[in-house]
Amino acid sequence: MTTEASLQAGVMTNAFRLHDRAKRNPDQVALREKFLGIWSDITFGEYWDAAETVGHALLAMGIEPGDRIAIHSENRPEWLFADLGIQAVRAASMGLYPTNPSAEVRYLLENSGSRILITEDQEQTDKALAVRDQLPNLERIVYIEPRGIRDRYDDPILMSWTDFLAAGREHREAHPRAVLEVMATAREDDLATLVYTSGTTGPPKGAMLTVKNVNAAIEIAGDNSGFVSPKPDENDLIISYLPLCHAYERAFSEWFGLSAGVVVNFAESIETIQTDLREIQPSIFQSVPRIYEKMHAGVLIRAASASRLKKLNYAVWIGVADRIGKTLERTGGVHTLSSRLQYAAGYVFLYRALQERLGLRRCRHAISGAAPIAPEILRFFMGIGVPMFEAYGMTENSIVATTNRRGRVKLGTVGEAYPGIDLRIDDETGEILVRHDGVFAGYWQMDEATAKTIDEDGWLHTGDVGEWVDGTHVKIVDRMKDIIITAGGKNISPSEIENTLKTSPFVGEAVVIGDRRKYLTALIGIDYDVVSNWAQSKGITHTTYQDLTEKAEVRKLIERVVEETNAKFARVEHLRKFSFFTKELDEDDGELTATQKVKRAAIEKRFSQLIEGMY
């Protein structure tokens, strides 16, 4: 924070963080992207140069502070170049999920009033072009990949990334310090980014995160070792693969990447994440329960189909890992002498190789967030030596609320509030309330919704029901609106049951039903790949997903899973019946959000016949 420009500014921004790093260590590796089979380096010098060029290009187009610019792309360096360029000229970025369909694109662009849209390729460009008539504010679409667009589309609204940068360089020639000058005028209440909530209930709402919010998140979670301890630095590697338009990934790939100098490696795609992980072996791994569940299921399946000796080896040492996991659960994550010795032995035979295969061998801190995770999964990873911590946060509080800390882990809780923030649980409703500088400025042009979320005293109403555990740790019961009140008047958290169901590799999706009903039931979606494999090994022929769910053997298989789940819960929480989804849930059909969360209301409506059939 010693450069001339930042002293003038007085307000630290991400653009300055990048600028400072580029000036101090221009050759330090900032990003890595897999290109033609090689992880090619991008240094902070190149990073800043690209971001500044984007800034100039935006200035050349007449972008003013406060304007919104949309980015519709998979994670890739250009995403960050664009975002940093946007922030440098005090505009706000708005990210769209690559999976967003055209209608959603229209809503988000219209709602945010974006002037410029940066798209990744022809696919995303087409989505915007289809609805551009309804978007009077949209002035330009900048496409990154020219394939399929160049020489084929002649819409004047289109501009290639190369031309866009060329315009920026031209502007820089003419006004070399223009971007730096705008940066220096930055204010704390500048809108840094607009993050749209995925909207499990109504239409998505744009959460406004300001420069102050971002700085608070960096200070609380990053610099003060809130998230990762010891705190992240230049020797750390992370892998960027969750959608960058989500605050969770943005905090890691951009905010912490700039504040701590962590090397950000872009995964090729979410499908190749396993391979990318093995190659990168990140030291910090931010992920969501779904990924951990998949990893866990993958291990179980591959272990089951290993050769005899390997199977035996696995069985022996995974048993030990289970014991180690239980010990760690008891001690809060601190090894006892006995567990350490057991781990050392198991490391030689299994854990080392297993970690290597999962890509978590160099991982010093794995985080699970964004959704509740089953304690069984956490215990599994802790047992095989991956330091795993469940954390809690949301877009509206710049993902800063609580986290489990090294040596003080309590499974089943989301940990303790970060030092220096206010967190309480409402005595009446049980809702978790948070107050700190990271709490967002409100929903974009939705004052009513904002007023419902932030009260006069500045408390953020999270919408999650929580309870204290041992007075220090917070346990999330469920989303307030998801809590099931049975006909008998009993309050039940469906997500806990659902997550326990999902610890079975065969279960991909589970929705517990029972609000105002006599007993609980569940809609279950099988994991098609896993169950299909299992069926093949049992010689059960099948064709489609639906055909597979209709097999008596599959039903028996899932019945066993349900019985095992029931055994872990009290009698009123037992599932009496279950049905299979007749199809795989899909975002395009409005059943899942872009973050793959189930839209309960939509599902209860669509599958109402199935549900009624169980009562």
Added chain:
Amino acid sequence: MSQFLQATVNGLSLAAVYALIAVGFVVIYKSTQVLSFAQPALVVTGAYFVAYFGFTLGWNFWVALGLAVLIAIGVGLTVERAALRPMIGKPVFSVAILTIGLDVAIRTVINDLIGVDFLGVGSPWLGQWDWGGAFIRHAQVATIVITIVLVIAVMAFFQYSRLGLAMRAAAFDQEVALAQGISVAVVFAVAWGMAGGLAAVAGMLIGTGFAGVSAGTAFVALKALPAIVVGGIDSLPGALVGSLIVGMAEAYAATYQAGNFDFLGASFSQVVPWLVMFVVLLVRPYGLFGTKEVERV
């Protein structure tokens, strides 16, 4: 003139021996797509057992020949079943090398049985005719006659018998033949059996023509390879023409080189078949009658 006549007859009988081996080779190649370098092994196997039964044990020559042919067929079938069946679908060259491996292994065993001496085969064709200075041995005539008879028999088999038709179909397109209900296993077995039988007869003829069976018998058999290549490895008529060309060239070279072209070295005629092959291949890369391969990328 008598020298020329002598050389011609020598060449014809040599060509006849090559032809027998070459026909077996082409039959295997056409019906199984295997380039068999194991033919010399089958030749010495046949030759040795004729010698063993007919000479060492002193049995009737025809009985000995019959038994030897059966043994060679047996060896051919075993080789096909044990070593080549698992290689179906592997690259042609791998299979060819594999047959070299088989050849080395089998030949070593037979050579050990033969020992260092020449073994007679006990054939009934011992005399010779004197045609004005040219000595035509009965064995040579027998060689030519037997070859002609066998080649006609093989041709007739392919032309008129049901199995022969099936084999031609399999050679034309294996998959379609399979779809038509032709047992490829039978086709393979017949091809190898036939090649084994022909090789055994050829071995016996080499033994009669060259004063006995020895480890060197295999080298005579090796010279059938250029004959096949000259004709084109997938053509039966080609094999016959190739044998004729190579056999005659070798015989004339043997007759006329000594005294005229001594600088070419003693026993130059032994490498003449290879030289003929070089020349032909340089002019026609697929031999005289070979099918030009059409490649698709």
Added chain:
Amino acid sequence: MRGRPGLITSYRRDIALFRTGTQRFWMVVLLVVAAWLPLWMPNDWLVPAAISLFAAIGAIGLNLVTGYAGQVSLGHAFFLGVGAYVAAALSTETGPGTRGLLAFGFDMIIWLPLAGLIAALLGVIVAPVALRLKGLYLAFVTLGLVFLGTHLFQSWKELTGGAGVGRRAAELNLLGYRLDKDGEVFGLFLTDTQKIYFLGFVLLIVMALVAKNLARSRIGRAFAAIRDRDIAAEIMGIDLTRYKVIAFGVSSFYAGIAGALLYTVTGFLEPTSFNLTLSVFYVAMVLIGGVATISGSIMGAVFVTMLPRLIDFAAEYLPYDPATGPLNTGQLEAIMFGLLIVFFLIFEPLGLYGLWIRVRNYWKAWPFSY
């Protein structure tokens, strides 16, 4: 990136000789063991061991043309012979032992490269034939080459001494220093065989490195493209003539060097030894070792060359004695070659290298099976 073998940040690293420190470590261990072996090995083991080092050079050569570039050659024995005779003729001095033979008495620094170069020249002459012919027909031509070669060697008595007579092999006279006589090296007393072993050891390392570098360079990639589909390679802009000539030239160079030195261990050359069987031995080395691998060529050469000694060794512990039984060592060896070729082609087409890969994959996939 230390501890992250999968994180490859440049193509240079991607094609590096050793991708991890572990690989480098084990290579050093292997080299140290190989350098230490001859110091205590009894002579009856050391002789085939030394021969196997030179054979390995020859096998690498064959693997370059056949394994990497896919140009089937059964004519390797011919190029080995050329190397052997060029070396013998250039090195030996005229004297009572070489009556009537070509002998020039050059130093090794001259005759060794020349042996390789003349063989390479002949290889380059053969290469255009490979342009015209493909696959099996090419195999036949190279086979014919062996027969012509054998005939040539037997007939040219001034060079070879003739069949059954032969001549002395090349003299290892390097800059006036005799490598084929017992003597002290750096204060260490070495026998002639030990010295030759070390010569082969150093030379093999150099030649193997050169070959490996060739294989992972533009040339090696062109070879692979030609092997996999020559028409496709041509369409990609690979000059078939150029690369086939390079393949045959380099391969023959290796054969020439190998041939020049192979017989210095036993000290004697006989023209009939460069026959089809010798070619088949080299093909066997490549196949048993592993097609299109340098380390495989070395493994194959060592295995094939040491096999007779191993059979003798094993015989001491087996009820069967080759000295009195119906099959002697040489015959057993030949039969085993034949059967090994068959065995490897059917069960392990990748050869010894393939076995090694299998074992490695077993541990690589640990704790799973895939």
